[in-house]
Amino acid sequence: MASLFWKRSKPAGTAPTVRSRDDDAGQRIEFTDLAPEPHVFLGQSAYLFLRYAESASRHAHDATDLESEATLAAVAEECFQRFSTLAGVLDKLKVDRVEAMSPFIAPTREFERRTRGRNWTERVACTWITMAFLQDFWRRLAEGLPKSIRAEVAKALADDTMISVLRSELERRLVLEPGLRPVLAMWGRRLVGDTMLMAESALSHRADADAESDGVEPVFTEIIGAHSQRMDSLGLTA
Numbered sequence: 195m196a197s198l199f200w201k202r203s204k205p206a207g208t209a210p211t212v213r214s215r216d217d218d219a220g221q222r223i224e225f226t227d228l229a230p231e232p233h234v235f236l237g238q239s240a241y242l243f244l245r246y247a248e249s250a251s252r253h254a255h256d257a258t259d260l261e262s263e264a265t266l267a268a269v270a271e272e273c274f275q276r277f278s279t280l281a282g283v284l285d286k287l288k289v290d291r292v293e294a295m296s297p298f299i300a301p302t303r304e305f306e307r308r309t310r311g312r313n314w315t316e317r318v319a320c321t322w323i324t325m326a327f328l329q330d331f332w333r334r335l336a337e338g339l340p341k342s343i344r345a346e347v348a349k350a351l352a353d354d355t356m357i358s359v360l361r362s363e364l365e366r367r368l369v370l371e372p373g374l375r376p377v378l379a380m381w382g383r384r385l386v387g388d389t390m391l392m393a394e395s396a397l398s399h400r401a402d403a404d405a406e407s408d409g410v411e412p413v414f415t416e417i418i419g420a421h422s423q424r425m426d427s428l429g430l431t432a
Contacts, residue, residue, distance in 0.1 A: 227338060228335070228338065228397055229335050229336070229337075229338025229339055230335075230396050230397060232283075232287060232289075232339055232340060232343060233284065233287065233289045233294045234294075234297075234396060235332070235335065235336070235339060235347075235396060236280050236281070236283055236284050236287075236289075236294060236347070237284070237291075237294030237295045237296075237297065237298055238295075238298045238302075238395065238396045239280055239328075239332050239351075240277050240280035240281045240284065240291070240294070240295060241277075241295040241298045241299065241302055242298070242302060242328065242392075243273050243274070243276045243277040243280065244273075244274070244277040244295075245302055245303075245306065246273040246321060246325055247270050247271075247273035247274035247277060248270075249306075249317070249321055250266050250267075250269040250270035250273055250321060251266075251267070251270040252317075253266040253269075253270075253314065253317060253318050253321065254266035254267040254269075254270060256314050257314070258314075261366075262363060262366075265359055265362075265363055266318070266363070268359065269321075269356050269359055269360060272353075272355065272356050273356065276350055276351075279346075279350040280347070280350055281295075283343050283346055283347060283350075286343070287343070298395070301392070301395050302392070305388060305389075305391075305392045308388050309324060309385055309388050309389075311381065315364070315367050315371075315374060315378070316377075316378070316381055318360060318363060318364060318367075319364055319378050319381060319382065320381075320385060321360060322357065322360035322361060322364060323382050323385050323386075323389070323421070323424075323425075324385060324388075324389045324392075325356065325357065325360075326354075326357045326420075326421070326424060327386070327389045327390075327393075327417060327421050328389060328392065328393060329351055329354075329357070330417045330420055330421075331393045331417055332351055333348065333351050333352075334413055334417070335396070336348050336351060357424075361424070361427070361428065364378075364428060365428060368428065368429070375428075375429055375430060378428075378430050379425065379430040379431065382421075382425050382430055386418065386421065390414065
């Protein structure tokens with residue numbers, strides 16, 4: 195599938211053109227117009243939160259101190275609650291939740307394989323970075339869902355407590371091991387590409403997925419900007 199994130203380059207020798215504001219008004223597609231069918235949106239986001247719950251549980255199990263273990267167990271519980279809420283919306287729509295999530299099993303597990311850190315700190319950082327990025331993406335995309343479920347889905351994705359908790363856990367670890375900062379900074383840069391591809395997998399289920407859209411690139415610029423701010427807040431600047 196041609197990437198929806200970046201505009202296709204023009205052939206060499208093509209003279210630059212300037213579109214009028216009227217042309218833009220007639221051709222521009224808003225990001226929310228790219229929202230997939232509700233069962234696709236909910237199937238992907240619900241399954242990912244289920245996997246995040248499982249990952250956070252493993253992080254808690256592998257923690258070396260009680261504070262980290264308790265913190266990550268709470269994150270796992272909240273991720274599972276978010277999965278339950280989103281899967282519950284599928285139930286209200288009378289969509290089989292297993293059928294809705296099944297198309298995302300293989301790509302999600304491949305995503306996990308590609309982004310699995312070499313040690314506990316990198317794995318916690320992966321959960322923090324990718325969950326925050328995808329949550330920003332889903333919030334924007336949810337604005338294009340039908341009104342009958344939009345508010346409920348938006349509410350389910352609104353709370354950033356888990357993101358803040360994971361950040362605090364990483365901050366505590368970095369105080370103990372400041373030498374990890376350059377390693378995690380590089381790790382964060384590596385994760386962005388794979389996370390964007392995971393986000394794209396929802397859009398790829400649209401019938402018109404190959405259509406270019408001026409609405410996509412600015413939104414991802416904003417999401418990457420928010421990601422950069424989160425990294426900067428921990429001193430993980432490139």
